[in-house]
Amino acid sequence: MVAFNNHIYPPGPDIPVELDAGDDTIDQITKLFRQFGNIYKVYSERRKSYTYVINDPEMIKHVLITNNRNYTKGVGIDRVKILLGNGIMGSEGEYWKKQRRMVQPAFHRKVTERLSRSIVTANQKMAAEWGVMAKQGEAINLTAELSRLTLNIVLQSLFSTDLNLIEKQHRMHPFMLLTEEHARDLNFALKFRSLASEIRNIMQRRAQDGRTEDDFLSMLMTARDPETGEGMSDKEIIDELLTLIVAGHETTASALNWAWYLLATHPQVYQQMKLEIQALNGMPPGFGQLQQLGFVKQVIDETMRMYPPGWLLTRKSITDDQIGRYHVPAKTDIFISPFLMHRHPDYWENPEQFMPDRFSYPQKDRGRFEYFPFGGGPRQCIGDYFAQVEMQLHLAIITQKYDLQVVVPEQITMEARINLRNPNPLYTFLSLRK
């Protein structure tokens, strides 16, 4: 604790530390947490400013909910904006509020229930393709397949029948660059933004034909702001769609990748999940079966506890504030890490162990910001329910059909950029379940 000008400041190292929301950051913030505890500050020479790293549920609630109006998005958001323009991930203030209001209905539970049919179809199609590869004894690049699957699911939800048209026009559909290129640099952003013209063509075709479909694109094209009655411009729709493509596919793909890794390294858990799916007695998993797939949900919850794809939330204070006892000057960067909180020894027993039973019913009374893989407050993930349904159905459909023998790497590494992912692909062999 440091007092100055009658203000109390959090403790922290005496020397500057560069926290870049990049690969080293998890190691750095974990070490500093062990040294300084639930809130500490570090000075960045490069940014010429302080960052507070907060690992306390009440303080996190203050930033994300109680006084959220005093915080904008923080470090790293400029990179997101180059990629996603003014979509809801990076926009702020009244504009963000209006856009979020317009996009929100597309994520209503009833809509997700309807769209779950295309989640099932995409998984069945992939499972059939795997069957052919497995017969030839080929190892399957599971990481690449999950990326392809989740991208297809989000594109189906966005463009439904028009996706087939795009696929017919190009030998391979142009959005595949998202699964094929891993750098998220300026060069990628330029290529990615050029997909806007593809979306513009679909919108023009629909407008000319007066055609609406049961998908996100039609929902956004017909959305009206309940307060003003106004619709969105083409540019606004395109920015929101590009946002949903990126936000919706990489996160889900990396969570599923971690889930398969953890199942492969915990055969008893995998066995317990198989037994739950076997109890469906051959009924193909769909939206109606989700209630019977409680253990599958626990596996997903525990996976995202250990490896939350959204491992870091960054904010910046607008004016002076106070968090707990500590003064926060304007323009202070704030780091809130679900990764750190999800392994905080005060809230989790054996935090380094994969134990889906900790999420079993009845759930332990858990504070709101002890577990928050989808963030919280007004900027909470808009696709949280969609993602949960998607992940539960994927694990159930594949497990009902196949036993996966994932080739487990000797050591698993974490790449912490926009998402927390495993940079080396996982491969798997398959056998049909009897």
Ligand code: HEM
């Ligand atoms: C496992 C899957 C997912 C995880 C872990 C995840 C995680 C998150 C997190 C932590 C945030 C909050 C970021 C912050 O507060 O700074 C967020 C925001 C967001 N997510 Fe997700 N997400 C997932 C899936 C999805 C899906 C499927 C979609 C859409 C199809 C989506 C769309 C968005 C959008 C648009 C935002 C910005 C919301 C706003 O600022 O108003 N996400 N996500």
